Amino acid sequence: MIIKDEYDVVVVGAGPAGSSTALAIARSGLDVLIVDRNQELGCPKRCGEGFGDYALNQIGLKRNEKWVDQYINGALLYAPNGKKIVMDYGKDVGYIIDRKKFDKWLALEACKAGAQIQTKTIVDGIIKESDFVKGIHAKFLSEHFDIRAKVVVAADGAESTIAKKAGMKIPSSPNFFDSGFQYEMAGIDLEDKKKLEFYFGQKIAPGGYIWIFPKGEDRANVGIGISAENSRTAKAYLDKFIKTNRKFEKGSIIEVNGGAIPLGGVMHDMVMNGLLVVGDAAHQINPLHGGGLAESIIAGKIAGTVISDAIAKNDVSRRGLSNYNRIWWKERGNKLKNLEKAKTLFEKLSDRQLNTLANELDKKKIEEITSGNLSKLMKLISKLAIVGIKEKLGF
Ligand SMILES: Cc1cc2nc3c(=O)[nH]c(=O)nc-3n(C[C@H](O)[C@H](O)[C@H](O)COP(=O)(O)OP(=O)(O)OC[C@H]3O[C@@H](n4cnc5c(N)ncnc54)[C@H](O)[C@@H]3O)c2cc1C
Structure with missing residues (x-):
């Protein structure tokens, strides 16, 4: 193994959230390691692979033809x-991407900026001292070791265990999945x-x-x-x-x-002393269509920037990291919360109501609803309610 036993930041998970977080941290000149349990980055894929330019523009990267399969x-x-x-x-x-190529490419962009990566490394515990997260216990093949860090990032996806192991309360109700x-x-x-x-x-x-x-x-x-x-x-x-x-x-x-x-249950508090959670692990996903790539990348940028500032100010306590909660909620959280309400309404619609909705919707209304502007949907709901009452009355 060529990795060290101490870093400024250790990121658990080399998906889009982890790589984007590490990219922002490496760009600020800090020492950051990403570890992933998979033996190959991006494999296996668990994704429909629908994506667009918006999130990449936010982190100063450009689309690369080598991972675009279809426009x-x-x-x-x-x-x-x-x-x-x-x-x-x-x-x-x-476009539809090839995630196996995309995840590798994004992780390599973080490497180019100065991050280090170690695959086939599963994090199986958290080092915690006096209520502060201080690093990770990990295993590379059969080799057990510890790595100490000022901040640990839980970017370990939808079935996240890291934040929970550290003692953070994370949404677990089946309603949110x-x-x-x-x-x-x-x-x-x-x-x-x-x-x-x-x-x-x-x-x-x-x-x-x-x-x-x-x-x-x-x-x-x-x-x-x-x-x-x-x-x-x-x-x-x-x-x-x-x-x-x-x-x-x-x-x-x-x-x-x-x-x-994790289509719902967006978290209000995503930080604790020395630890922060990002991406699917923090339920940062569009609840209406299930797209999480863009959300993970944007949240990663916010997380990485806040961590770099907190380390520069020598305050990685929950107070020092809490700007992440504030900025993410202002930029993304409120919109996702609104869409969560739309999803709750949508999933209860009967087939008859869905057919009525299809008659009422045009392209513009659909765009407004999926972008988080729910006023059109609210007007439609009253029409749908009438369909629902008729159904109950049997006509
Ligand atoms: C069937 C399906 C279809 C989807 N389709 C789309 C789509 O079309 N468009 C879209 O935008 N989104 C889609 N999504 C959602 C999207 O895949 C996720 O939102 C996105 O992958 C989240 O990125 P992430 O980095 O948070 O997590 P992940 O991509 O899941 O990455 C987490 C990483 O953490 C690693 N890890 C986990 N635990 C540990 C551990 N203990 N130690 C070390 N490493 C660990 C994993 O190996 C993994 O590489 C889909 C999801 C599913 C399940």
Whole structure:
């Protein structure tokens, strides 16, 4: 092993949140180590891989063609009754990435700025002294060791254990998690390789949706996200959808992945003495569509900047790190909280209400709702309530 036994900062997790945090810290000239339990960065992927330029611009990086699989210019939304809403922007507005390449690239950008990385290293404990986190216990292959740090960053994803091990209270209710399951498929008949496809309905994906994210001519991520509290598994719903849809008749499953998606429960307090939590581990994810890449990267930048300031001021106490709570809530938290309310309303809609919603929605209204402006949605809810009452009365 070539790593040292002491750093200014140790980041646990080399996903987008961890790499973005380490990038900001390394740019400020501090000594930062990222450790990840995986033997290869970015593998296995657990993601539909939908992304855009916005977050990268925020951290001063540019899109790189080597990890873009497919440019996207819109979306096709399907209501339970099959009604299709076409959203066409007439220009590319996002893309589907290759996360295995993207995660490596982002981590290497942090390295170029001065960070160090160690893979195949699982963090299995926290060093805590006088109520201050002082480092980590870790294992590289069969070798156990400790690393001391002024600040430890828990960027260890949706099934995070690090912040909890340090004694932080993190949201654990199943209400705050969706189950995600996905196949990467080849040989499928895509309707339009430049459009994302979304399928809604309580019979199709209760409280969530099925997605098809094109990755080329006949290849796509085909996945589902539903509430973790369903009696049937996400896989069962996805398999049924695939079996009953002709576009998959000649398809092959070339990769299987899935995992928890923390769609809710955004944390008010994400710091303690010597520790800070970021990304999926802090439930920093768009609750309406489940996108967490951009949120993780932006939160990482905020976290890294606050940590660098706190170390410069020689105050890594919870007070010294609490600017992270304040800045993140102002820039992202309030918007995500609003979207969490929209998600709660959306997941309760019956198929009949969803069909009514599909009739009422146009491209502009959908854009406003997904960007956190809920006034249009609130007006629609009153119409949907009438549909709900009619349903209850049986007509
Ligand atoms: C099925 C599915 C589809 C999705 N689709 C999209 C999408 O299309 N677009 C989008 O924006 N978002 C999507 N997301 C969400 C997105 O994948 C996450 O929001 C994003 O990966 C969060 O980044 P992160 O760095 O916080 O966590 P992660 O990317 O999960 O990284 C955490 C890292 O920590 C490491 N780690 C964990 N524990 C330890 C430990 N004890 N010691 C050392 N290392 C550890 C892990 O190995 C991992 O590399 C999807 C999620 C799922 C499950």
